Amino acid sequence: MTKKHSALIVEDDELSRITLSCLLEGFAATEEAADSVSAIKKIEAKKYDMIFIDLDLERELAGLEIIVKARASGAYTIVLSGREENRYIQQAYERGCHDFLSKPFDHRALELVIGKFNIIKGQAQLADMFSYEFLTQDNNLIKQLEILAELSAHNRPVLIQGETGTGKTMLAKLIHKFAYASLGNFVHLNCSEIPENLIESELFGYEKGAFSGAEQSRRGKIDLANNGTLFLDEIGTIPLSTQKKLLKVLEEKTYYPLGSNVLSKSNFKLISATCDSLEELVAEKKFRADLYFRLEGINFYIPALRERKKDIPLLIKHFQKEFPRKVVFSSALQNFLENNNWPGNVRELKKVIELLLVKSRGIVDIVDLPGHLLPATIAATVTTTTTTLTSYSRAQEAEDNRDELLSSAIINKVESEGLAAAINEIEKKLTLYFLERNEFKVRKTLTELQISNNYFYRIKGRGFLPEGVPLED
The missing domain is CATH 3.40.50.2300 (Response regulator)
Incomplete structure (x- = not known):
């Protein structure tokens, strides 16, 4: 052995x-x-x-x-x-x-010691996995991640609190992946996106004919999460009438689908998340106190990104590494990104980084930021400067593409592969030239090229766009 x-x-x-x-x-x-x-x-x-x-x-x-x-x-x-x-x-x-x-x-005493050793060693490995996947240098967050590693040893629910965009869903998926590794499906329901009159049917499922429009039976999220993980995002938005039924499911692991008199069972791990203070909702009698205490097995708080700015350089580097196109951020841009408050938290930062990586080339500067992020002190200057710089840059690229149309490479292509192949190459270069000039706006490009939508996508299918470049209508 x-x-x-x-x-x-x-x-x-x-x-x-x-x-x-x-x-x-x-x-x-x-x-x-x-x-x-x-x-x-x-x-x-x-x-x-x-x-x-x-x-x-x-x-x-x-x-x-x-x-x-x-x-x-x-x-x-x-x-x-x-x-x-x-x-x-x-x-x-x-x-x-x-x-x-x-x-x-005797051997029984030794088995107890070995059992404790296995638990602690496993928890240490899980803590390492969490910290590797959930990037942070925040000491409080790291300590909380270490506590999460204990989840594999018991069935306590997890409540994740934090502002929108801080990474609550990502953390829930990591808990399912690592701490609950032996379990089945990860079933996610954003309660705030479901109308109040439909939330029960989403959770508990229903039988055919249970209500008007129920033309066939449908399994609910609780049933789908059997032997797996149920993640209820924005749980604070669930109406009080549904909260009472949910509490019964958590206590007894049984429920009735709508329109059914047959008791169903579901054994699942529960993770819930909210950007609201459930304590305040309880005080306002908008959330049941007994359900709140039931949810609060392990309480995990993710601070807003403005409260852990040391994480921003780490996240920027991570998002850059994930993206195939490589550019360089100027020191001015890097400084702005690291010191911005990011009201949309990690989600907003990621979207801005991806936008900069997709739409920019070479060295990316602060003037390349989306308009709503430009510092007020330079906004007026940027309005004119950006237009001038961007126009010059794109014009220069367009001139390079246009000069290539009758270059020796094209003439060689005619001689080696024939006129059709050369025309194909010219069509691709011209299309790219007009797309860049029009900031990748498809409709405006089609108008200037005087070609149909189908013809454009036939040219596009030949593969001339840089990877990751988004087209706009």
Whole structure:
């Protein structure tokens, strides 16, 4: 059997070392040390997953010195001792041990220790995954992500709070992907997008004929989330009458679809999200207090981007890396992006970065920002300067394309592939020339080229547009 973990047994009694090594067989590859000196040398030379330390080695309480070294190395540290006085146990925990086993111990006690080790190790891995996917340098956010890693061990619901655009949906998907990795579907319902009179049918489903227009039965989100994750976004907008029914589902895992007298069951993990304060809604009697307490198993708050501006350079770099077209942001633009308040949070920042990457070339400057983002102090200047710079840039590109029409490359194409191939190339270049001149507005380009919509898309199908360039009507 392949041994997944490594363990160091620090014990002066040979029989005890052999016994523990046998108990760990199949779980960990073990090494042994009989005294403090050899134990410390091994710890400094190699990284172990677990270290078992006898409290009394070549001298009384010598193991206390090793605990600090073992814990500093990142190992799960277990103290072994026949001493059961509280003062010795306290000293061991104060120095950082994870567990304390009284001698003699049997395999059941060891299984409990291994179980705790597996949970903590798994949580650490999950925390790493969360921090890798959910980019942040904010210490409070990082601590919260570490707490989320504990979700795999229980069935507590998660409530995510934060302004629009902070990444609540993304975080919910990460929780489903990592903490609930063994579960089924991720079912998302944005409650604010569903009219009040339809929210129950969306959640609980309905039978044919349950109401006017119900021409066939339909499964609800709760049924679709069975053995999976139900994500209720903007849960604060659910009407009070539906809140009562939802509370019953959370408590009993049973419900009746609309128009049915057959009890249905659904076992799901619940994640809810809101940009409102549910506490305030409870105080205003717009949200049930008992449902709020039920939802608040683990409460996760995502700060607005203006409250964690250290994350902005990290996010900009990430969005640039994801996009195929590569451009350079000027220092003035980078400074603006990092210091803007971003009322739309991460979602707004991402859209602006993508727009800059798609519509700009080479070095992107502050004048390339969408008009509503331009700093007021330079807005007037930009109105004229941008027009001049952009017109010059596009005119220069257009001139380059136009000059190429009768270049030696085109003449060579006629000679090598014939007139039809050359005409095909000229059509593509001319179309690109007029699109760039018209800021990629299709209708205006068609008018100037005097061609039909079908003819344009036939030319477009030959592939001449840079990847990611959006066309406007």
